[in-house]
Amino acid sequence: MSEQESNSSEISLTEEEKSLIAQAFSLNRVEIHDGFLVFVAPDIGSRRRENGIPVEAARAILEAINRGAERLEDYEGWIDPSSGFVEFEVKQQGLNWFVKYSAEYEFEVRPCSHTHRADPPVEMSQELNHISPMIRVTSKDSSTCIEISRNTPLCTPITPIEHFDRKTGQARRSGQDTLKVFLPGPTRKEDLKKDAQQLADTFLFELNARHRLPYKLRQRMPHLPYLPNLPKPSRSIRYPKTAVSENIATLFSIPSDFDMRGNRTLAYLSYYQIIESFLPAIHQRATVAAVRRMIRSLDFDETKDSSIMKILNSVGRAHGASDGDQLKRAVEECVSGEKLHEFFSLNSIHFGKTGPISGVPAINARSGESIQSQTAKRVYALRNRIVHAKDDVRFAESKVLLPLSHEASKLQPDVELVRLLAIDVIVDNP
Numbered sequence: 069m070s071e072q073e074s075n076s077s078e079i080s081l082t083e084e085e086k087s088l089i090a091q092a093f094s095l096n097r098v099e100i101h102d103g104f105l106v107f108v109a110p111d112i113g114s115r116r117r118e119n120g121i122p123v124e125a126a127r128a129i130l131e132a133i134n135r136g137a138e139r140l141e142d143y144e145g146w147i148d149p150s151s152g153f154v155e156f157e158v159k160q161q162g163l164n165w166f167v168k169y170s171a172e173y174e175f176e177v178r179p180c181s182h183t184h185r186a187d188p189p190v191e192m193s194q195e196l197n198h199i200s201p202m203i204r205v206t207s208k209d210s211s212t213c214i215e216i217s218r219n220t221p222l223c224t225p226i227t228p229i230e231h232f233d234r235k236t237g238q239a240r241r242s243g244q245d246t247l248k249v250f251l252p253g254p255t256r257k258e259d260l261k262k263d264a265q266q267l268a269d270t271f272l273f274e275l276n277a278r279h280r281l282p283y284k285l286r287q288r289m290p291h292l293p294y295l296p297n298l299p300k301p302s303r304s305i306r307y308p309k310t311a312v313s314e315n316i317a318t319l320f321s322i323p324s325d326f327d328m329r330g331n332r333t334l335a336y337l338s339y340y341q342i343i344e345s346f347l348p349a350i351h352q353r354a355t356v357a358a359v360r361r362m363i364r365s366l367d368f369d370e371t372k373d374s375s376i377m378k379i380l381n382s383v384g385r386a387h388g389a390s391d392g393d394q395l396k397r398a399v400e401e402c403v404s405g406e407k408l409h410e411f412f413s414l415n416s417i418h419f420g421k422t423g424p425i426s427g428v429p430a431i432n433a434r435s436g437e438s439i440q441s442q443t444a445k446r447v448y449a450l451r452n453r454i455v456h457a458k459d460d461v462r463f464a465e466s467k468v469l470l471p472l473s474h475e476a477s478k479l480q481p482d483v484e485l486v487r488l489l490a491i492d493v494i495v496d497n498p
C-alpha cells in the first residue's frame with residue numbers, strides 16, 4: 069500500500085479488497101479515484117468506457133461478500149444467505165401509476181423482525197435528497213416481507229465516469245428500484261434462491277395483473293457479444309428487382325430495428341413468419357408439379373383406376389403434410405445446399421453437438437441426411453421451443469426458450485440461419 073493510500077484509509081481499499089470486488093463483477097482491474105471505485109466495464113456494444121461506484125458502496129459490497137453474499141447468476145442482484153435476504157434489480161415498464169397515486173394504495177404490511185428503512189408508500193432519501201415510492205407486503209405469519217424500494221448499496225447503479233461531478237458528488241444521487249425479499253433469518257443458499265425467485269415472480273405478476281404496475285427483473289446478460297461468422301455482404305448496390313409485398317417488407321425489417329436488438333427470439337419468429345407465409349404456396353406448387361409429372365409420364369393411362377389412384381394418393385399425402393414437412397419441402401425447393409454448407413462451416417461449433425442451444429438437432433455435414441432436411445428440422449424444433457409453452461404435451465421434452473434468457477443471448481447464429489432461408493424463399497417466390 070502506498071503512503072498516500074494509507075493516509076486516507078477510509079476511502080481506500082487494500083489490493084486484496086480490490087481484487088475481491090473485481091472478481092465479484094468479473095472485472096480485470098479496479099482503481100480508486102476521488103472517492104470512487106473506477107473500472108472499465110466489460111464491453112457493452114462496441115464502446116468501452118470507464119464506470120464507477122462510490123467507495124462507501126464498494127465497502128458495503130465487500131462486507132456482504134465477506135459474510136457470504138454473492139451476485140445472482142441469472143438476474144442483476146445479490147443473494148445474502150446469512151440474513152435470508154435477496155435483492156433483485158427491477159425495471160419499470162411503461163407508465164407507473166404508483167408514483168403518481170401512491171397515497172391511494174393500501175398495503176398488507178405487518179410488524180416483522182427485519183430492519184426496513186421506511187414504511188410504504190414512500191421513503192425520504194436524505195442522501196439522494198429525494199422521495200421515492202415504496203411498496204411492501206408481509207406474509208400472514210409475519211416471517212417474510214417483499215418490498216420494492218430504492219436500492220441498498222449492494223445494487224448501487226454503475227455510473228459512467230463522465231457523469232461524476234467530483235465537487236458535488238452528483239453521481240452519488242443516482243439510484244434504482246430493487247425488489248427485496250426478506251426471509252426470517254439465515255437460509256440455505258439454494259432454498260433462499262428458489263423461494264425468493266418464486267415470491268418475486270408471483271408478486272410482480274400480481275402487481276401487473278391486478279394493479280397495472282408493470283415491473284420486470286433485470287436479466288443479467290453475458291458480457292461478450294456472441295455473433296455468427298457471416299459471408300461478406302455484397303458491396304455493389306443495384307436498382308431493386310426483388311418483388312416484396314408490404315407485409316413481408318415490414319416483417320423483414322423488424323429484426324434490424326434497433327429497439328428489438330437483444331430480443332433474438334422475436335427476431336427469429338419474424339423471419340420464421342416470412343417463411344411460413346410462403347409455405348402453402350410452395351407446397352401447392354410442388355404438389356401441382358408432382359401431379360403434372362405423373363400425368364406426363366409414359367405409363368399414365370387415364371382409363372386405368374391405378375393411374376388415377378396414384379394421383380389421388382399423392383394429393384392426399386400432400387394434403388396431410390405437417391408444418392414440419394412443409395418447411396422441409398420449402399427449404400429443399402428454395403435454398404441451395406451449397407449455401408447452407410458454407411454457412412454451417414463458418415459456424416461449425418455453434419451448430420455442432422456441443423453448441424449452446426439445447427433441444428434442437430445438431431447439423432452434421434457428413435451424416436447421410438440432406439443438409440436441407442437437417443436445416444428444416446433444426447429450424448422447426450427451435451421455432452417450437454420459442455412458441456410452445458412447457459405444458460404442451462406434444463413438446464413436453466423440449467423446454468421453452470424464453471426471450472432474453474441466457475440461452476437466447478446465444479441465438480444469433482440461428483437467427484442468421486432463418487434470415488438466410490427467409491431471403492431465399494422470398495427471392496424464389498416472386
Ligand SMILES: [Zn+2]
Pocket residue numbers: 180181182183184206212213250
Ligand atoms: Zn419485514
